[in-house]
Amino acid sequence: MLIATAIWLSQWNDSGAKYPVQTTQSAGSTAAAAVAPQMAQPSRIELRKVKVSSAAELDRLFDSLDYTWPPQAGKTVPRIAVEAFPADLDRISDAGHRKSLFFRALLPIVLAENDHVRQERDYALHLLANGVPEAGTPRREWLDERLTRYRIRGSLEHKAVRDQLLQRLDVVPTSLALAQAASESGWGMSRFAQQGNNLFGHVTSNASKGMVPTARPEGLTHAMRTFPTVSESVRAYVSNLNTSRVYSELWRLRERMRVTASFLDPMPLAAGLMSYSVRGQDYVDDIRTIIRNNRLTTLLRHVDLRPDLKLADAAELVAASGKRRQSKDG
Numbered sequence: 001m002l003i004a005t006a007i008w009l010s011q012w013n014d015s016g017a018k019y020p021v022q023t024t025q026s027a028g029s030t031a032a033a034a035v036a037p038q039m040a041q042p043s044r045i046e047l048r049k050v051k052v053s054s055a056a057e058l059d060r061l062f063d064s065l066d067y068t069w070p071p072q073a074g075k076t077v078p079r080i081a082v083e084a085f086p087a088d089l090d091r092i093s094d095a096g097h098r099k100s101l102f103f104r105a106l107l108p109i110v111l112a113e114n115d116h117v118r119q120e121r122d123y124a125l126h127l128l129a130n131g132v133p134e135a136g137t138p139r140r141e142w143l144d145e146r147l148t149r150y151r152i153r154g155s156l157e158h159k160a161v162r163d164q165l166l167q168r169l170d171v172v173p174t175s176l177a178l179a180q181a182a183s184e185s186g187w188g189m190s191r192f193a194q195q196g197n198n199l200f201g202h203v204t205s206n207a208s209k210g211m212v213p214t215a216r217p218e219g220l221t222h223a224m225r226t227f228p229t230v231s232e233s234v235r236a237y238v239s240n241l242n243t244s245r246v247y248s249e250l251w252r253l254r255e256r257m258r259v260t261a262s263f264l265d266p267m268p269l270a271a272g273l274m275s276y277s278v279r280g281q282d283y284v285d286d287i288r289t290i291i292r293n294n295r296l297t298t299l300l301r302h303v304d305l306r307p308d309l310k311l312a313d314a315a316e317l318v319a320a321s322g323k324r325r326q327s328k329d330g
């Protein structure tokens with residue numbers, strides 16, 4: 001007797017690697033059917049919010065958590081969210097050290113955001129595994145809310161609409177996000193990154209919600225958007241790539257890669273960023289150069305967040321890092 005008949009598609013983690021698919025076989029048959037487990041609604045991973053006053057303090061924090069760059073094989077990334085980059089980041093003369101701080105500060109936040117997107121994608125696949133839920137049910141309402149969020153018109157009764165949802169509701173490779181953040185924010189040192197936590201060049205037409213560029217041409221009214229934290233900037237970036245139609249080529253490449261490749265490769269996916277900058281192909285080439293020169297594809301392919309920190313709060317976390325450094329120096 002076949003125990004389970006619902007099809008459960010392969011899951012991918014936030015770096016693009018596939019998770020194994022659970023299967024169950026019927027007695028006397030070699031055919032296998034994937035198991036569709038019961039699933040709770042998606043929830044966000046809680047990161048410990050951390051404020052640092054200097055690059056040295058950020059360095060001590062990472063040291064106390066045994067958090068190094070490049071990531072070591074078999075080790076995980078601490079669940080912390082640095083709320084803003086330190087103002088003295090540009091005073092570090094060693095470019096390699098500066099990059100290391102930048103990547104480590106941003107990596108857990110990108111991993112956590114991708115984890116939430118992955119959860120929502122898996123949940124959507126789960127809800128649709130046995131057909132479209134009936135209108136008016138909580139499951140259908142959840143799916144309809146995602147259509148609105150991802151700017152998709154039409155009804156889930158139509159296959160084209162369901163395909164659009166799964167095409168857009170997907171992760172952004174961690175290496176691609178880190179490379180774009182480095183390029184757009186000057187490795188966390190630009191005025192917009194420092195004063196507005198804007199790491200991805202987000203623009204707004206509402207001047208009250210942004211910072212006016214110094215070299216803005218006369219007659220233009222746009223401003224650079226500001227965010228309360230780095231996490232909010234990352235969330236807006238992932239949402240922008242997954243909802244703005246100018247990135248439809250990125251969606252198409254990512255969708256095809258899920259069928260033809262073993263992981264989401266940022267190098268070919270970068271071709272979908274032609275509209276991200278007026279520089280077009282030159283911008284795409286720069287992003288690929290950052291990924292290649294820093295070996296991000298290889299280093300981040302299997303990186304994941306570690307179990308939750310056993311510390312009371314962010315203040316204790318920073319204080320602990322300072323005490324450990326004093327003990328070493330003493």
